[in-house]
Amino acid sequence: MLAAMPPQPPSAASRDEPVIRDRGDACPGALRLHAADDGFLARVRVPGGMLDADAALLLADAADRLGDGHIDLTSRGNAQLRGLGAGCGGELQSVLVRAGLLPAPTHERVRNIVASPLTGLDGLGLPDVAPWVAELDRLLCASAPAAGLSGRFLFALDDGRGDVTSLAADVNLTALDADRALLWTADPTDALLVAAADAPRAALVAAAYFLDAVREAGTRAWRIAELPAEQALGSGELRVRLAAAGVEATVVRANARRSPAPEPGIVQGPDGAAALSVLAPLGRLTTAQWRLLAGLTGRVRLTPWRGIVVPGLPAHAAAQELAALAEAGLVTAPDDPWRSVTACTGRPGCAKSLADVRADARAAVARATGPLPVHWSGCERRCGHPRGTAWVDVVATPTGYDLSASGRTPRLGLSTCELPAALADARRTTSHDAAKK
Template structure:
């Protein structure tokens, strides 16, 4: 794999930091080069039209008229003024997006975006999202979690549990759930009705381990080996909290992100799955999505799912979203391209990576993209303005394009990086790198 960001620390070494967690939130704004940034946590990515429209109004009135999607299914507003905090807070309270100000940065919950919407017959974990969020917001210890701590609630398909979350819940069937932290082979089995409460207990277990280790770890994977969480202790803690649990070894399934297109649902319904190029939406695009059925779900892959359309209207609605500039088909060249903010928004960036990505995508060789899977999902390409690689893909191999003072470095898992590439050299180099990654994946 390409080198990981500094936050992906080794379990064998304690994490030592000289500052607290500075992850931005809705109340703790981040000063960027293009103004202030607010990150609004949206548990499960689930929004109704009223809240979505209020967020778009805030982006227009207080920000730059765009809404960015994050790799955790949250939303960001950029270009905010230094004095907008009070007005933004008022908007978010009206929208129901700030139920507990002291907990607003810890509400990082991702859920299978198609749960309850397709024909796979898997349990619907959307109720888990609401219950876990309620429990989090009522928990005093939970305020000690970092803004990077992540819960993943999976309906059994294995999409969000592939994102290296800190606490994972996977539905085994309608009545049972599997809970694990670092490794599904070291898990516990609980009743589905107890799953959200068990997930919160696992997070408190992590906080206790951090205190015992004397570190400032923000993620489960950052704990030193001697303080690593284990299923036996977790089961004992759950039992003490009145939650019956048994230790199990789980072979967690793996499923890629939802493909763009129409998702056939039960009872004559359908959902639409689309992506925002480079994870950035205009407020006009955002309002159009929210207005289709009054509900949207943001995905950890910078996509949007619109549930609840009549099946007969789905194709026409999808065509309208394509006309609005959204990615609606698996073979769209923007299907698998992501990027950090880059210049001019980020002072640490060495290049305007979004502009360079756009230039390269328009120059890319024609023809189908190589794919590591039978479903045709192309190999992801992530552009980073510096070695921190903010927002890079999780749970999959990707082609790593990193800006340096000498040009772009391009690397593929297990291969010698190509260094100092000019933008004009990247289209051919990226096509070759994607073929290499696809070929390596096919051999495994």
């Protein structure tokens, strides 16, 4: 069967198709657990991916005592615990409260905030948007209407490098300099210029505008891109709403900068400081790996690309610590075969999956290398697929795997023996064709 959602061409942001929902949002959270085939799943929102050691270690303890001894990273920079027992909800809630990860139980699923993982760390002179994260999270949790946002609604706070604004978020903020920021929803060319000090408040106003549009349309849209065309958010109306909230804004036309995710390795910072950027193969860490990362400096940042940034190391110690992380099984170099391979949960954790996609990905990874990302899906839902980039799409079907990539004829019903060669060819030639365009 032909893949229903082919990869996007390079530089094109992946957008959700406009739909009218006929049911409520069932996105899992830390309090609303999801029943999976391997036990219950809890998704813990970590705004900006920013964790201190105390919170990180409490999560690891919970994963060991209540779950399967692993922590999964999501494509929103959040953390997941799997294999939880049906009666663990109260104990897990107590752990999260002690960790400071549950400041507002009524809002815990709407704290979806991604931020440039290297903001303030790499010495490029870009504004540090970490304060935006804390302020927007505070405003979200204090707003009663904001609790009505879906668990899929996403805020992206970019320091100007253009990494997280490539993720097709619902509300985007990007810093122009220390004093000015751009705000937009669907289209960066139709943006609003606001003062940097007002940026988090402006983002909340944009989210409230979306909620009003949902009520007026009489739909259950979860994302801004799902609104009917006649209810699309406009910069003119948003400007009026900002003015009513005391935020001065000017409509401008801007071209959003795009940049890739942080590469694995050492990130040189100012004043002799360094950070380490690593990835977790298939976004899954053992609690031993997690504790090792949390113990390096007492701070970690989870990235929307299933990576971890450890800030605050002395530059002279960075190489030694990076080698230790490589020894522990983490991706520490750009040429690692796992560098751009992702997968959904697959069997046995997901009842809808038609294959153990993680096992099949592990079997193929060393023989199917190439510059284009690849995502393995156990069914046509393609959970966790890449955003804002082209990728090679590998989807399990009842008759084998279907492989598709932008600009190429899909190959259908491939066996696991046939996949490595076909996948390597697609990852290399599709990327080459895209570069020529």
